[in-house]
Amino acid sequence: MNASGRHRVLLKRMLLTCAASFVFCFSLIPIYTIYCEITGINGKTGTLSPVAAGATTIDYSRTVKVEFDAAVKSGLDWEFRPKVASVDVHPGDVIEVMFEAINREPELIVGQAVPSVAPNRASLYFSKTECFCFTEQPLEAGESKDMPVRFVIDPAIPANVSTVTLSYVFYRNEHATQRLAQSAAAIDNRVL
Amino acid sequence: MMQKEDMGMRKAKGGLGVALMALSVSAWAVPERWQLNMTPGVTATSQDVFQLHMLILWICVAIGIVVFGAMFYAMIKFRKSKGAVPATWSHNTTAEIIWTVIPVLILLGMAWPATQTLVRMADTGDADMTVKITGYQWKWRYEYLGEDVKFMSSLSRAADEARQLGSGIDPNSVENYLLDVDRPLVVPTNTKIRFVITADDVIHAWWVPALGWKQDAIPGFINEAWTEIEEPGTYRGQCAELCGKDHGFMPIVVVAKPRAEFDAWLAEQKAANAPATDAVVQAPAPTKS
Amino acid sequence: MATYATTDHHEDHDHKPSGFFERWFMSTNHKDIGTLYLVFSLIMFFIGGAMALVIRAELFQPGLQLVEPDFFNSMTTVHALVMIFGAVMPAFVGLANWMIPMMVGAPDMALPRMNNWSFWIMPFAFALLLSTLFMEGGAPAGGWTLYPPLSIQGGNNVAFVIFAVHMMGISSIMGAINIIATILNMRAPGMDLLKMPVFVWTWLITAFLLIAVMPVLAGAVTMLLTDKFFGTSFFSAAGGGDPVMFQHIFWFFGHPEVYIMILPAFGIVSEIIPTFSRKPLFGYQAMVYATASIAFLSFIVWAHHMFTVGMPLGGQLFFMYATMLIAVPTGVKVFNWVATMWRGSMTFETPMLFAVGFVILFTIGGFSGLMLAIVPADFQYHDTYFVVAHFHYVLVTGAIFSIMAAVYYWLPKWTGRMYNETLGKWHFWLSTITVNILFFPQHFLGLAGMPRRIPDYNPAFADFNVISSVGGFAFGITQLLFAWIVIDCCLRKRGAKATSGVWESAKGLEWTLASPAPYHSFTTPPKIDDRMLAHGDVSH
Numbered sequence A: 001m002n003a004s005g006r007h008r009v010l011l012k013r014m015l016l017t018c019a020a021s022f023v024f025c026f027s028l029i030p031i032y033t034i035y036c037e038i039t040g041i042n043g044k045t046g047t048l049s050p051v052a053a054g055a056t057t058i059d060y061s062r063t064v065k066v067e068f069d070a071a072v073k074s075g076l077d078w079e080f081r082p083k084v085a086s087v088d089v090h091p092g093d094v095i096e097v098m099f100e101a102i103n104r105e106p107e108l109i110v111g112q113a114v115p116s117v118a119p120n121r122a123s124l125y126f127s128k129t130e131c132f133c134f135t136e137q138p139l140e141a142g143e144s145k146d147m148p149v150r151f152v153i154d155p156a157i158p159a160n161v162s163t164v165t166l167s168y169v170f171y172r173n174e175h176a177t178q179r180l181a182q183s184a185a186a187i188d189n190r191v192l
Numbered sequence B: 001m002m003q004k005e006d007m008g009m010r011k012a013k014g015g016l017g018v019a020l021m022a023l024s025v026s027a028w029a030v031p032e033r034w035q036l037n038m039t040p041g042v043t044a045t046s047q048d049v050f051q052l053h054m055l056i057l058w059i060c061v062a063i064g065i066v067v068f069g070a071m072f073y074a075m076i077k078f079r080k081s082k083g084a085v086p087a088t089w090s091h092n093t094t095a096e097i098i099w100t101v102i103p104v105l106i107l108l109g110m111a112w113p114a115t116q117t118l119v120r121m122a123d124t125g126d127a128d129m130t131v132k133i134t135g136y137q138w139k140w141r142y143e144y145l146g147e148d149v150k151f152m153s154s155l156s157r158a159a160d161e162a163r164q165l166g167s168g169i170d171p172n173s174v175e176n177y178l179l180d181v182d183r184p185l186v187v188p189t190n191t192k193i194r195f196v197i198t199a200d201d202v203i204h205a206w207w208v209p210a211l212g213w214k215q216d217a218i219p220g221f222i223n224e225a226w227t228e229i230e231e232p233g234t235y236r237g238q239c240a241e242l243c244g245k246d247h248g249f250m251p252i253v254v255v256a257k258p259r260a261e262f263d264a265w266l267a268e269q270k271a272a273n274a275p276a277t278d279a280v281v282q283a284p285a286p287t288k289s
Numbered sequence C: 001m002a003t004y005a006t007t008d009h010h011e012d013h014d015h016k017p018s019g020f021f022e023r024w025f026m027s028t029n030h031k032d033i034g035t036l037y038l039v040f041s042l043i044m045f046f047i048g049g050a051m052a053l054v055i056r057a058e059l060f061q062p063g064l065q066l067v068e069p070d071f072f073n074s075m076t077t078v079h080a081l082v083m084i085f086g087a088v089m090p091a092f093v094g095l096a097n098w099m100i101p102m103m104v105g106a107p108d109m110a111l112p113r114m115n116n117w118s119f120w121i122m123p124f125a126f127a128l129l130l131s132t133l134f135m136e137g138g139a140p141a142g143g144w145t146l147y148p149p150l151s152i153q154g155g156n157n158v159a160f161v162i163f164a165v166h167m168m169g170i171s172s173i174m175g176a177i178n179i180i181a182t183i184l185n186m187r188a189p190g191m192d193l194l195k196m197p198v199f200v201w202t203w204l205i206t207a208f209l210l211i212a213v214m215p216v217l218a219g220a221v222t223m224l225l226t227d228k229f230f231g232t233s234f235f236s237a238a239g240g241g242d243p244v245m246f247q248h249i250f251w252f253f254g255h256p257e258v259y260i261m262i263l264p265a266f267g268i269v270s271e272i273i274p275t276f277s278r279k280p281l282f283g284y285q286a287m288v289y290a291t292a293s294i295a296f297l298s299f300i301v302w303a304h305h306m307f308t309v310g311m312p313l314g315g316q317l318f319f320m321y322a323t324m325l326i327a328v329p330t331g332v333k334v335f336n337w338v339a340t341m342w343r344g345s346m347t348f349e350t351p352m353l354f355a356v357g358f359v360i361l362f363t364i365g366g367f368s369g370l371m372l373a374i375v376p377a378d379f380q381y382h383d384t385y386f387v388v389a390h391f392h393y394v395l396v397t398g399a400i401f402s403i404m405a406a407v408y409y410w411l412p413k414w415t416g417r418m419y420n421e422t423l424g425k426w427h428f429w430l431s432t433i434t435v436n437i438l439f440f441p442q443h444f445l446g447l448a449g450m451p452r453r454i455p456d457y458n459p460a461f462a463d464f465n466v467i468s469s470v471g472g473f474a475f476g477i478t479q480l481l482f483a484w485i486v487i488d489c490c491l492r493k494r495g496a497k498a499t500s501g502v503w504e505s506a507k508g509l510e511w512t513l514a515s516p517a518p519y520h521s522f523t524t525p526p527k528i529d530d531r532m533l534a535h536g537d538v539s540h
């Protein structure tokens, strides 16, 4: 092959490598997400079907203290708190606790709660069967709402985990809020 | 006058260098002028970390002396101006094996204590209380989980005035300039305290050198750390992750009190806070529009 | 696969293009483009240096005297971007352009048109970046690491800096492809891979690193762009993303990037030390393999920049062990340089002084790197001035010193004239003394608890900050001397005429060409004589 032919082949290969590397970068997003799901490293909890959760045996020999923490992103005038500060649970037992949210804004807001668990090595063993964070939470101005979380701790949770903190932050869901406001406006127009 | 003498003394102390610092058992709560080295701190963890730091520092110094010593010897001895005749060899397998294997052994010697310390630091189990720390642009919020005590902690007013561009106030005249807050975090001594750390807006990092670690505060995620302070005292630190324009102005102050004093303080806070909690919690709303 | 070939893009005439515009703007000649890169790099070095002096001036005393905190943050951010992407990387590409064809016995670079493009993108990229300084809302101020959410709190400067980074990336990739093509396809017959000069080897490996990681950086900043302007939430917890993921991606690029800035430096020093020791390079093959293993390891240590983000214990241990492992091949390199000097017959002209300065001061940076790798200790060191000291030892007294050594070493070959040796020695000694006054006290500051990236500090930190600032201004002024020495040599041409060998014992193909080197390097492939290679006997 002559020189320019070889250069062209090499150039093509190198550009392909670059493209592959660029694609690799974006594929890191799903890879990281899956990796986190497998290892629980970023404190995201597992989810479990209620049936599966009911089927685990309860380890009465152990209790783990689960603390609840609630926060609202600054700039969003909501109140949000757990109804109990903490519960002592036996691994395997299905527990339900309530959180309460009040919308102090003068208008309808759709909130989205984002959960996080510490320590992160516990999050793999912490599964929710039901959570208000699974769905969008629309609250009218002044409305208050009780929101349940049901969870179970896997008896395989490492022995040196004695306290687990389940924390939520409520964010304003801009898109959903706008969508609801628009459809509400449309209904108002029809009535008038 | 007093101050001058004091300075001169500390200068002399500084001049004695790293070795002296290593021997010093005094646990400094605030940085000192001419301070050359890390301080051992006031927890078992911080002391472990300090010892590890000194170990690797001395290992590096020792390797440095050998390598630079050989180099300077060569540069002095094997000069053309001294009539040195160059050798022609260009490899020596034995030597190459030796200087690959020895570093590996040294590294193993460093990795071992490092691993042990790290494992201890990661164990947040069996804590007696949990404090939630939240970073905001540009202040900290502390919440004693389950106690209904929570408050904001920001740069002290005196420092805030002095630090404005062209304020005309001499920072030297402000006590604990940029290391003092309006409301410190109060904690009990000899108690294993677990921290859950997060942020509201951007990433911050919570760092008090005397406790021996720093931990990032990440919005939407909670991190964990712990401490057990042995000596009552006031320990100061700063945000350690760039978080915007006032990153340099969100200090941290931890006041460690004996258990009984702490309990009294907490009861007082609960009493005072109960009706006014909301007002305190609502304080952070810099971006509200 | 020892081959030689010219390219059909290239016209085989021996005259320089006549017009100024044709010669410099449309140039496809490796030497002219190399010169453009080096001049550009020097200008960026002074622009970035001016910003560093703004930083050091503000930190001269406690209290804010000169600039607002936001502008201070812009200075640290833009200083780093300018120095990394504008000064260090282009300087190495410039040296590669000048030297690689001469060192492998080729007439020019493999892809001369692309070569022109890859240079001329750079001024536009930096115009874009620097223009943000004059925009409303100011230049980016979230740190060169561009961590979200902070980095996307800025205004339009976010778009500017991201497009600038894209352009720099494209330029680097084109440069890297050209270098790989030149090295793999254009070597003279007999110039086997394991006979190539170490500088060529280190650049070959660096070029592969560039191709692997620059697209990753491009991807990361693209995601920032869409998060900021198009409503995605790759890195925002509110939308289900994770800000820490950006850090993982960034450092997957970032750690190989720091080796991109040091491997060519290893190459340069491995050329210079044998010349002035009058003895072949010790352990040539070990050097090549050490370089390759450093490059490999650089892909699996990235998270040592983020030990405090809350990684699981297993992750921290893995990244600690992997990082410590890098010290082994790095150590091999240092030992081999010392062994090269051992029983040599040394003289200390300016290039050798800078090379020796490099070995000592870079090693000090390596020691602090090793300390930073120890996770529990890094919990204390991280994001303090200790880290600032570490990376300035490896970058200023490492990368920059090696570039200066290279300039002094090859300048006579480029211009046909000797530079002013007395001034060169002054430049070395002043630089070495002032750079240590500048950066050594920063270790103390970090250990005493001073965080990095702050515009103001407690008076307890004042003393070492004063010392550091004084050192900074002195170092900055000293570099004007460097600019003068280079201008004096290139333009005034007062120095003695250089012979083709220039240095008494310089070995390698570049020294067989006349000084100044002819416009087209090897129009007929040279005969390779193994005894003329810098690393002596290569049969082991």
Ligand code: HEM
Pocket: C145, C258, C259, C261, C262, C304, C305, C323, C324, C326, C327, C330, C365, C366, C367, C368, C369, C370, C372, C373, C378, C381, C382, C383, C387, C390, C391, C394, C395, C398, C399
């Ligand atoms: C023995 C080899 C080295 C080791 C073990 C090492 C280790 C480290 C570690 C652990 C950090 C993170 C510190 C922290 O943020 O807490 C770091 C930071 C850094 N290192 Fe190195 N390093 C080495 C060599 C180098 C070289 C050769 C370069 C570049 C030429 C370099 C450039 C940097 C830079 C720029 C940073 C700071 C990045 C930032 O946060 O802005 N290092 N190094």
Ligand SMILES: [Cu+2]
Pocket: B203, B204, B205, B239, B240, B241, B242, B243, B244, B246, B247, B248, B250
């Ligand atoms: Cu900060």
Ligand SMILES: [Cu+2]
Pocket: C254, C255, C258, C301, C302, C304, C305
């Ligand atoms: Cu690194």
